[in-house]
């Protein structure tokens with residue numbers, strides 16, 4: 001198997017800055033097209049007024065999402081940072097439709113998770129291109145070193 005591992009420089013950067021970005025593409029363009037089709041199908045299942053952001057743990061009932069969460073490359077990346085003994089705590093979507101105003105406020109993920117020590121990784125997977133113009137996620141480099149902050 002062609003395993004994609006993080007380099008020691010990636011690991012050092014992650015430890016210092018608290019995030020990684022621009023890793024080699026995990027999903028091919030064709031696979032991304034399938035992922036977006038799968039998401040569109042799941043959204044059809046929502047009741048009127050239900051926001052996909054409020055739907056959590058879809059991977060427990062959707063094989064399509066389970067396969068994303070169990071992607072070998074993503075799991076290898078996580079293993080490089082956490083070691084081999086880790087588990088998945090949850091999954092959810094942050095969908096930002098064009099010309100809408102919903103935002104995700106500044107937060108630390110570990111603040112919400114019942115984990116101690118707060119040694120956790122979020123794999124943020126963009127189903128579409130994400131940039132400053134269309135609602136990209138932002139991070140505060142190094143803020144993890146301040147511990148859990150008051151929200």
Ligand SMILES: O=C(O)CCC(=O)C(=O)O
Nearest residue numbers: 094104109122124136137
């Ligand atoms: O996409 C966003 O704006 C926020 C994502 C987020 O908070 C997360 O991935 O934990």
